[in-house]
Every structure is written in C-alpha cells, then in structure tokens.
Amino acid sequence: MTRLLERLLLAMLRLLRRRRRAESPPPDPTYGSEPTQSTEQAAGAGRSTESDPRAELGVVAALLGTGVLGLGFIGIYALDAADTQLLGATGGLALLSLAIGLILAGASVFPQETAVEPRPRLSEGREPLEREVAGIAGSAADGVSRRRLLLGAAGIAGAGLGGAALVPLDSLGPNVGETMDTTPWRRGTVLVDDAARPLSASAVVEGSFVTAFPQGADKRQLGSSIVVVRVDPTTLALPAARAGWAPEGILAYSKICTHAGCAVALYRAPLDEQTSISPALVCPCHYSTFDVRRAAAVEFGPAGRPLPQLPLAIRSDGVLVAAGGFSGPIGPSWWSVRREGPTRPA
Amino acid sequence: MRRRIWTCVRLSAAILLGSLALSAIASGDRTPTAGSQTPAGGAPSKPQSTPPPASPPSAAQIGRGLFVEDCSFCHGFTATGIPGRGPSLVGVGAQASDFYLSTGRMPLPDPRAYPERTKPSFTRPQINALNAYVASLGAGPPIPSIAASSGSLSDGERAFALDCAGCHQIVGRGGIVTGSVAPSLQEATATEIAEAVRTGPYLMPRFSTAELSDATLRSVARYILYTRHPDDRGGWSLGHIGPIPEGMVAWLFGLASLVIFARVIGERTR
C-alpha cells in the first residue's frame, strides 16, 4: 500500500518536473556581489538566437488566427449580439490563439537567454548605517527639555482628531437597540397572505404551510413574515405560559431563522408520522430544524434559540389575528437578544 | 439487501395466500354493500350500481383484489391502516392513490422506506382499478384535471418561490430536508403536480384551495414544466444547481488549464 502511494507520488512529481538539477554548492552568503564567471557557467547562462523558420510560420499562423477570430467576433456581434456562445467562443479562441503565438515566439523565434543577476543587498553589512539612521531619527529630540509633555500633547491631538474622523461613521447606521425589538405585530393585527388577503383559520388545514404578513405593514421588514401551520391540538406541547397561543392547533412562528437570518422555507409535514418523521420547520441555509409542536425548539442544526412564536387568536369572522407580539426578538442572535418579554409594536 | 428481498417475497407469498382465502370470505359479505359505494369521481372507470352477480367485476372490485394482494400488508385488509405500517386510506380519494401509484412510489418495499419515484409497479388499467377501489372507501378528492398551459408562468414562478422552492429548489432540482430529501420535479406531469400539492404526500405540506387557488396551481404546474428546459442562454447549465458545480469548473477547468499552460511556458526550452 505504502509502496503504491509512493509510486503514485513519484509519478506525480516526475510529471511536474522538467529538468533534473544537481544539488547546488553551499551558498555564498554575500549579497549583491557581481556574479563570477564560474557561477554563470554553472548556471548555464547564455543566449541562443537561432530561430526556427517553421516556428516563425507558426507564429504568423497564430497571429492570423487571432485576427480572423477577432473579425469573427465583430461579425457575430453585428449580426446577433445576443449569441453569447458564439461571442465567447470567438473572443476566447482569439485570445488563446494569440497566447499560442506569443508562447511559440518566445520559445522558438526570439532569442532565449539565461542571465545571472546579483541579488540586491538589503541590510547585509550595513549595521553602522542602520545605527546612523537611528541616530538621525533620534536626533530630532536633541535639546528638547519637555519630551514627555510634548509627546503626551501630540497623543491628545492624535486621539482628538482620530476620534473626530471616526465619529461620522456612526451616521452609517441607526442605534441598534431601538429597532431590534420592534416588529409590526401587535394585539389584533390581522394576518394576510402573500396577496394581502386576510387569512382565515379554515384555510390553514392540517399539514399546510402558509406564509403570512401583518396587514398594512411593510412585508420586507425582518419582523414581518411568519409561517402558519396547523397540527393536531392534542399533540401540542407548548410551555404552560403559552396556553391559548395556538387556537385549534394553529401555530405561528417568525419565518426568519434565529441562526443566520435566512427564511425558514421548509416545512416537513409528515402524512403518516408513524412511518416517517415528526413535523418540523427547517431552514434551507444550514438546516436548523425546529419542532413546531414544542414551541419551535431546536431539534437539529446550529441555531441557538427557538423561532419566536406569535400568539394567535381567531376573530369572530374566522380570520386569524395576532394576540400580541412575538415571544422574543426575531432574527439572528446578538448581544442582548435574550432580553425578557415580547417584542414591541413599531 | 438480498435477504430483505427474500423476506419480501416470502411475506408477499404468505399474504397472497392468506388474502385469497380472506377475500373469498370477504367477497361474500361485501357484495351487498357494493351498491352503496360512492362512485369514483374523475376515475376513468364507471362503477356500476348494484352489479348483477354474474356480470364482470367492477373496476373497484378488481382494484380491491390488487389492493389485497399488494397493499394490504401495510394498509390493512380494509384499508383502514395499520399503526406503524401504513395510514388509513379511507377518504383520501383517487387523488392520493393515483399520485402514489402512477409515480411508482407505492408499494414500498418497507413501510419506513423513503417513497422514491420509480417505474410504476402496476399497469395503467390496474392503477385505475386501484384508484376506483380507494375512491370507493369514502368520500375523497378525485383526480384533479389540470390545464397547465392556461397558467401564467410569472404567477407560477412567484408562487413556486414562495411555497415550493424551500424544498424543491428554485428550478425544481430537488433538495434536502433534515431526515429526508425533496425530490427533483423534472419528471412530474401536470396531473401529478396537482395531486401532490393537494395531497401533501410523505413529508410534503399540502395546500388547500383557499390557500393556493386552482388558477395558481395551474400556474405553478406550468412553471414546473417550464423548469425542465429553462432559458439557459449563458451556455452549459451545469445541472442548474448553482455555485457548487461552478466552483468545480473554476478549479478543475479554469485554474487547472491555466496551470497546465504555466507548466508549458514556465521554463526555457532551448
């Protein structure tokens, strides 16, 4: 097994290798010295100028090809500019043809040369100079009596100006606390569907999955969209404090995942739970799975909080309305997301 | 795997024998009630009212025979379901049975298996007979008739994005649900789409007419049929599943070909 792996690796290395090189002599540590004759010889420095006439013809052919394909691009653009495939093929092949021409020219027409260049010194042997530069830099303070005071004052100037430069950044966004907890939902807000029609309880059948919004509010707000599902009321396992939040077994949760803010767009609604799996809302981004009967408790996946629940009530005409704000802040978690109490109406 | 097949074969042989005996008994006390069966609305067969004993058996009767043979192990001899094996079929109507049978999702090899789209196990007349039988069990929705071509592509896209894309992916290539998968919709016919939307098979939610009108359903069906060949003006579509194959092409074709190029030109050749 190891042998086989080694063979494979060797074969791979061999494919990547072009020329064998012997180990070089131990390097001379002096930088910036002119290359000596012997290094040049050892490095194979030299110039070869013989041009291959056939390669020259090849370069000509490649350049002609580029020109023709370029003209083809122009022609296709003039006739049918919407044909992306033909445009891409002519444009791409024109460039590739030019690439082949240039490479052929470099390899077989123009002179090839290996040169040896000295590597520049950076700091080698320059310690005295470095000390001198440091001395010059430090000499600025010569004769200054209140160095610390001056430095401190400069620091204050920098802090003041730097702070002043940063403060306008605050205009980029509102203060976080005010908007995070507010949603359009309040007691009595009518649930409407995607087409703004009031949602009646009878439209929500067991196993169905309805996306609803607060009537008259901006649908795009993070706190607007909810999912409404109906389960058998006898199977509900909501906390005692949420008794009555799910009339007839109809539940509403925020549609925004508490993990990273995607729409919880999957509803796993088993036709026969005994032979499949329990009902749950699932986020398609990272597959956080929320158990609808247990107040959207996280059953699988990375979400750290359940989906906030919206208490529901059925109005006398059968339309679903909210019985209050969400059970907690909607959307992804942040510093003070675990604040107690329901969300406030906007 | 092989073991499971043999178990199935032996089980079904046992059931077959047992059910033959049972159906002989059952047919005796069943015949008088045949007249009270609700006609299978929409099913192609025409159930006769009170068939004379000598006349050829009705579609529902043929269906019952097939049912007892192939379905009753899970759904029970009277189709009232067996807890832990299969749900009751009373009142589900021909809509559900036609969906499951014509997409080959039933019968299942194992009650807990994922019902996958396969070649139907029954011929079309057999499916019709089974549909008639299931419809005869109680009032249930008939096979919907749907004219997808009269739907609006744009309404369909919008409704599909809202209600279906979360599981089936925006161009119907299927996807993942924790614990299962959502199938690709590339082979679904308009009728099957309508049946699935209204039935909510397996783990799929179902959508009532109050929530998703018949007009919207036609549009959704039209959009799904369109996604078989969406407008790929950009070229090779890479299976319509987005950035993953795109990344593979970028690495395995784009970058790889350029590295080979670099390999060719990287060193002096003469």
Next chain:
Amino acid sequence: MSEPGRCESSEDGAVAFVDQRLGASPLLRKAMRYVFPDHWSFLLGEIALYSFIVLIATGIYLALFFDPSTSETIYRGAFAPLVGQSVSHAFASTVSISYDVPAGLLIRQTHHWAALVFVAAIVIHLMRIFFTGAFRKPRDVNWMVGLTLLITAILEGFAGYSLPDDLLSGMGLAIGYGVALSIPIVGGNIGFLIWGGQFPGAASFESRLYIVHVLLLPAVLASLIGLHLAIIMRQKHSQFRGPGRREDNVVGTPLWPGYALRSGGLLCAVGGVLFLLGGLVQINPVWQYGPYETWLGTNGAQPDWYIGWLIGALRLMPALEVHPLGYTLLPNPFFGGIMFPGIVFSVLYSWPWVERVITRDRVRHDLLDRPRDKPWRTALGAAFFSWVAMIFVAGSADRILVSVGIPYTSQVAFFRGAAFVVPVIVFGATFHVCRRLVSAELHPLRGRTGDRIVRRTEDGGFAELDAAPAAAAGED
C-alpha cells in the same frame, strides 16, 4: 532584430524620444534585464494578477449598465417567468445586462468566472509560497501583504455576488448580516453600521455595497497588488536550488524579450480561458433564481466557492451559544463565521514568526526549500490545509452525498469527526512520504530503480551521469 552597429533603427528613435524627455534609460535597462527565475510555479501569482486585469476590464463595462438601487420596478423584459413581477432596479438591470445589452451576458459571465479563478489562483499561489518556504525573511512582509490581498479578494467577491439582489445574493447577505451581528458585544452596532440598519430594510445598503464593490475594495486590491509587486521587485524573486544558483544571485530569463513574451502569452491565455468559460458555461443565472424577498428561500442555496469553507463551518458547528447573565456573548454564527476564519488567518499571518521561533533560523533566505526537505513544515501545512478542506467539503457535499443515500444528519456527524481525524492522517502520511523521498535520494546506489550511475561531486553531493535513465526518485 537590431544588431550592434545598425543605427537609426525604430528602437533607437523611440528610446531616444523617451530618454530625452524622461531620462528613463537607466530604469528601462534595469527593467528589461530584470531576471525571472525559470519555474512554472512562479506563474501562479501571475494567473491571479491577470484574472484581476480581466475583472477590472469586464467590471468597468458592467458598471456602465448596472443600477444599484433597491427601489421597485415592474419587470417587463424578455424573460417570461418574471414579467409583471415587482423587482428591484438592481435585479432588473442585472437581468437586462444578461438579456438586452449586446454581449452583456458574455461580459457578466466572464467577470464572474474571473472572480472564481482569481481567488483560486491566489489560494494555490499561497500554497506554493508556503510549501517552498518562500514566506521566510525577507519575504515575510510580502506574505502578509498577500494574505491581506486574499481577504480583500474574498470580501470583494462576496460583495459582487451580493449586488444583483437575486435570491442567492439576498440569502447570502442575510447570512452575512447574521454573522456580523454575532460579533460579541458590538456585533449589533457593527451590523447596523455596515447594513445601515436591519437587513433587509435599509434602502441605502445597495448603493453602499456598490461603492464598496466598484471603488473601495478594488482600490485596496490594486494598491496591495502594487505593493506586493514593488516588494518583489526590490527583493527580486526567490529561486529553487540548482547549478549556479546561490543566495546572492538570481538565475533565469530576463524580462525582455523572453519573459515578456511568456507572460504576455499567459495574459492572453487567462483572458482566453475566461472568455471561453464566460461564453460557453453558464454561471449565476440570476433570472432563474428570481428576486430576493425576506420571506423567500431556495434549497441548495450556496455561495461562490471561496465562501464555502465558512458555510461548512456554520453547518458543522453544534448548536452552542454562550450566554452569561442573559446576554448572548457568543451567538452561534460567531464560531463558524468569525472564529474559524479568524483562526485560519491568524495561523497563516503568524506562521513566518512561529517558524522562526521554532527553528531559531533568523537569517535571510532567498533559495527555496523543496517541500520534502522540510518534512515538519510540509506535514503541518498539509494537515492544516486538509483541515480547512474538510470543512469546505462539508459545506458543499451535502447534495452529492444525499443523492447517494447518506442522510444529511449522518454527514454532519461524519464531517465533525473527519475535520479532526483527517488532518492527523494527512500529517502522518505527508511526513512519511517526505522522509522516504529524501532517504531515497540520499542513498541513490541503494535505490529501488537501480541502473543509475552517480558521481560524487566536490562538495559532497551526488550528481547523476547523463547516461542514466531518468528513473530516479523525482526532483522538483
């Protein structure tokens, strides 16, 4: 070709024109004689550079047609499934570039492919630098410039992916917003500053993102690329060991004409491959994805590949949140979205210094290591990259693995284990292979392949005689 003694050639005239006005001849001589070492792996960075050039060229064209506004319009274009739908101007103009602007779709797709290849080339270039020890002094500074370039390139790519306001970009931005909020204590403020309020919601965000994508980050990228190249020019290229190659020289092809032709050929090849992809392979068909709304989501939504490692980390992370005293100190996306890339880049940034401390090697290095000669570094690096790769694969393999019958929940469990086990295996295997490769070279007469004639060189090494078949244990 101009020969010595031939005067008044066109080159003479041109050079004289420039020199008499700018006095540039000494500079030109230096530039044209600049030596590039001959090795193909030195061209990986150039692939990235030339992809960047394609990005700038195609990006300017797109900017002329794109409308960065979230205000609503009714789509009335040629794509039937969207006709009559309310979409943003950003989305409508992207669809219009794809449908109505002549050659617009070609340029858009080429731009997107170029972005994918750009980051891929940076990553593979980074690996070459790492495994050959090219990050050592004096190139440690440039190593950090390059890492900053990679981060900027990833952010720039994400900004571009987010601009069209289609379903995928909106879902990506929602996750980005969630990750920003997850920064301890100040996350909410940072998220609000970047997004101008909650996402979605703030109308100013799209135009802000646009300026970031077309001005701010490209300017940063261009400046860093300039700095990166300037430092290389000052230090000159590193080189592999070889005959006549020493720490104090550079052996290779001068810029003019040999290298200029090769590099120009590579530029054309990059452009050619990218335009071929742009014309023949569809990428990000936004018209099929449709517009984004807060309440919409599609299964199988994925980011471009260079964000995939973060998606993998977000998915693998168990549902852990740290919330002392009712405050959420560490929301879950922090681990995958901030901490994981933070660890990866911290390791990469600090590696030159870490290695210097471990090896106590503080001298300047201009000759490169072959990976096998530094088995510890090579094995550690391979383990590190395989760790990132496992998490990357976890973010994208779901679909493929589910289709072969492996449930998603089992996959998560598997990858959680694999992310820790695979690097250990890779470390051991790499270390072993490096050792074996080196030992096979040290005893060439005892090599498995036989039939080789070697000569002891003056400095104690071995050199193979030409007559021997090229079946030796491989060298770079």
